Amino acid sequence: MNTMSQTILGLMIAGILAAASTFAFYARSLDQSADVKMLGNCEGCVFDGQDFSERKLMGINLASAQLSNIVFDRAAMNIAIFDGASLRGVSFVGSDLSGASFVGSQLENVTFGGAGLSGAVFEGVVSQNPA
Numbered sequence: 280m281n282t283m284s285q286t287i288l289g290l291m292i293a294g295i296l297a298a299a300s301t302f303a304f305y306a307r308s309l310d311q312s313a314d315v316k317m318l319g320n321c322e323g324c325v326f327d328g329q330d331f332s333e334r335k336l337m338g339i340n341l342a343s344a345q346l347s348n349i350v351f352d353r354a355a356m357n358i359a360i361f362d363g364a365s366l367r368g369v370s371f372v373g374s375d376l377s378g379a380s381f382v383g384s385q386l387e388n389v390t391f392g393g394a395g396l397s398g399a400v401f402e403g404v405v406s407q408n409p410a
Contacts, residue, residue, distance in 0.1 A: 357395075 320340045327347040331354055340360045348368040356371075358378040367387045377397040387407040 322340050323343045325345045330350045332350050332352040335355045338358045342360050342362040344364045346366045346369050350370045351374050353373040355375050357375050360380050361384050362380055362382040365385045366389050370390045371394045373393045375395045376399050377395050380400045381404050383403045385405045
C-alpha cells in the first residue's frame with residue numbers, strides 16, 4: 280500500500296471513529312435509561328420513576344447511582360452492583376439479586392419481598408423505613 284493510500288485510509292478511520300464517539304455522546308446525554316441493560320455500566324446515573332420490571336440486568340453497574348421511585352420487580356439482577364448508591368422508594372419484589380453488592384448504599388423505603396438474595400452483600404448499608 281502506498282503512502283497516499285495509507286493516509287486516506289487513516290483519515291477515513293479517524294472520521295468514522297470521531298462520528299461514532301460523537302453519536303455515542305449525544306445518545307447518552309439524551310437518555311441514560313438506554314444504558315440500563317445486562318452487563319451495562321450506569322455508574323452515577325440518576326433515575327426517577329422508571330419501571331425496569333422483568334428486565335435482564337445481570338451484572339449491571341449502578342454504583343453511586345441515585346435511584347428514586349424505581350420498580351425492578353421480577354428482574355434478573357444477579358451480580359448487580361449498587362455500591363455507594365442512593366435508593367429511595369425502590370422495589371425489588373421477586374427479583375433475583377443473588378450475588379448483588381449494596382456496599383455502602385443508602386436504602387430508604389426499599390422493598391425486597393420475595394427477592395433472591397443468596398450471596399448478596401449489604402456491608403455498611405444505611406437503611407431507613409424498610410418497606
